[in-house]
Amino acid sequence: MIRLSMEMGWLPDAFARYAHGLERQQLNSRTKRRSSVVRASWSPSESLPPSSSIAPLRMESPAGQLLSQILHTHPHLLPAAAEQQLQQLQTDREAEKDKDKESGAGEKPAPASGDLVLYRRIAEVKEKERRRALEEILYALVVQKFVEAGVSLVPALSHSIDSSGRVDQWAETVEERLQRLHSPEAYEMIENHLDLILGQRQGDATIAAISKLRVGQVYAASVMYGYFLKRVDQRFQLEKSMKSLPWGSEEEDDALNQVMTTDSMPSTQASSSHPEMASWTSPNFSTGGPSQSIKPCRLRSYVMSFDSDTLQRYATVRSKEAFGIIEKHTEALFGKPEVVITPEGTVDSSKDEHIRISFAGLRRLILEAVTFGSFLWDVESFVDSRYHFVTN
Secondary structure, three states, rough: OOOOOOOOOOOOOOHHHHHHHHHHHHOOOOOOOHHHHHHHHHHOOOOOOOHHHHHOOOOOOOHHHHHHHHHHHHHHHHHHHHHHHHHHHHHHHHHHHHHHHHHOOOOOOOOOOOHHHHHHHHHHHHHHHHHHHHHHHHHHHHHHHHHHHHOOOOOOOOOOOOOOOOOOOOOOOOOOHHHOOOHHHHHHHHHHHHHHHOOOOOOOOOOEEEEEEHHHHHHHHHHHHHHHHHHHHHHHHHHHHHOOOOOOOOHHHHHHHHHHHHHOOHHHHHHHOOOOHHHOOOOOOOOOOOOOOOOOOOHHHOOOOOOOOHHHOOOOOOOHHHHHHHHHHHHHHHHHOOOOOOOOOEEOOOOOOOOEEEEHHHHHHHHHHHHHHHHHHHHHHHHHHOOOOOOO
């Protein structure tokens, strides 16, 4: 089950200090007029547009708030700005490593025991700040991909409730745009994922009162599913282009159909091992529950050809930072749940809030979540090529 609760700090004056440093640099420039323009543009007394206006999660680190400002004003410049921030993080990390090497080589006198504890604490704080900045760089790049695609992220549900208590009052229909962001084979898998959750009521405008905690769990699990799906789809598309798929060339339809027919049969073993089934407990939103069969598709047949170790590896989020983004984004969207464990060890759902949402709204949420996970895989891979943080 996805752990949704996480303590979140807040640095209200961090960007102000950053902006003030920029001001002092600009005051030393040759042209007084230019410095006054920059000073007016970056004045800490001015309120920055909240990042929650384009994404539920508010940026906290200086790097995150800078990227949030760029997202509002010049989103096309965000990749270059993110690379600069990553370069700065890399410089800081290398400086810390050089200090550690000097201390280990005995080039500097060993600190006293009390000072050693202080130095370690300072190093921990700096590492925590770098990790927060890295998470928010990842998040800003994911949001920028949605901006490029012309898709607005769903706002925090607490901000989108109308007088009737309904939360899905989103003005735009973006399903076609979201569909174009995935390969045809991947979108077949997404349709299966939706069918498992919503059954035959995907386009139903009926309003239902559903547990916010349960919807949040499905959303977070769908982000992880999108991450997994993009990961295996990249491998599938590569092997497809090289004509090295398990069933051979594209023309061997008979063999493929046999694999797909077998794959579409209900199987307890397949259901327990497949991440689409095992990553979350079915919320049974539809009256008849999820469909009893999964539509066959080429990519799913390819995934089911993996051995258990390969499947487990592809279904795992590679970095703590990416997993932290999933947690924080879900918490920003749905709020922090109050989970109470009874003395018997069960979850007390008496304080669980229910939201009014249509099944069509649920479909929109899940489609967004899967796309978010797909973008997160792309962004994590891009950032890791500039600032190595993913462990093997």
